[in-house]
Amino acid sequence: MPFLTITFPEIDPVAISIGPLAIRWYALAYICGIVFGWIYARALIRSERLWGGPAPIAPVQLDDFILWVTLGIIIGGRTGYVLFYNPAFFIQNPAAILKLWEGGMSFHGGFLGCVAAVMLFALKNNISILSLGDITTAVAPIGIFLGRLANFIKGELWGRTADASVPWAIVFPDGGPLPRHPSQLYEAGLEGLLLFAVLAVMVRMGALKRPGLILGSFIAIYALARIASEFFREPDPQLGFLWGGLTMGMLLSVPMIIAGGILIMMAWRRGTPQHIEKSIQGRP
Template structure:
């Protein structure tokens, strides 16, 4: 087993008058890096007219305006997705706690739906073809996923299930002590790093190869590949990732929300299945349509 590296979740503290300080966390920096990097890459895509077949769907300067809508979609969708998908009972009884985003609790699937809705609204407002904008967002999204999962690891959160693999990590706190049937400290899968590798690096490579092979000239294809690719990666990693505490019981130690305690599906897998199915169907539809240009 590997001891968890002593990484302070606070990257830097900015001194303030009176001796206080403003802590800047790695998690916040990961969000900023993902959004800033995505904005930069999207602007570059819009300058490469030839990638789109019949021209880029928007001007590079419009990416900054879209970014404002995307940020709102990520935050609102991610928070509401966590509330509705993972702890609806608690937040129904404590509705004011929905606003306490600093206490944690964000859902990728909710953030994805929030970004999708925000993009559709922005495209309707500007008259820009939504499918092509969604394609551009899909190409750059793995960068944000990569940084976000690294930040999850630094925060020692969203850890994996217990394992005796030599690369198992002993995370601090309850993660090292709440392993059924294990005496003393227990190691867990570093599932955050699995996700960083699959959802970030591998999916990012797939999207880059798709762009190099003219994928942006087929509206909807890049978005569909990202949708199915993320769904497959997340579904796979869920076999190694510890379920959320509210789903785990002595009778259901794996936290399955459907099926039995051994053969079933977690909430992450349940939410990923529609992404896989819709992504594959849209990819089939996009490949049957003529290439632009």
């Protein structure tokens, strides 16, 4: 047992309470992630320097897209959890699928929901699917970071048991008597802060001028960060470890590495669109 453990902080699961209205930290994380992401995305769109000319997406189009991506995250996240993590339970209790307040969202399902929202909105509005995907994924780590913090506050998705070499191990209320890795914070750092920093640097270096580059980089880097985090995260009890000690999170991330790599290679081979090259060359 570790020589030092940290007591899990007693945090009220309700972040804001106004009369009968109660907003929990998890819901607040979603709200703030979408709002902060929208603000950052508008700033990226308005900077012609980052695109080498006018952005292929208008601010008003981004405003309309927010509703689409929000629905994609919620519907996709819930559907992914039902199909990937606990199908047997929901087959027996179909009404529970709609009880979102009881928890149960899948990142991989939410990501697929976002992909669907991006493609449908881009086709409907005749804008670049890849560029809209770049903007969406450039801001996505903000929501991931806040979501993982909410997981920690809620005391869910805790890590595996830790030994004496982990003095910051925590005894979670529902995680048994043994101290565990705060894997939610590991994921917040890797999938949130680190991924955001890498993509922000790429954006500043002109990655948005190559449609699909940010999108592919997000997919691949997130998948690698998720696989690394899964080595410290306790698998979902209804699934446990799969083949060879793998987890569902690891398996779902492998196709993302492949897809991300393909998008990155295509973006580099495609190069900078001609209208952007001409815009850059025409400047003094």
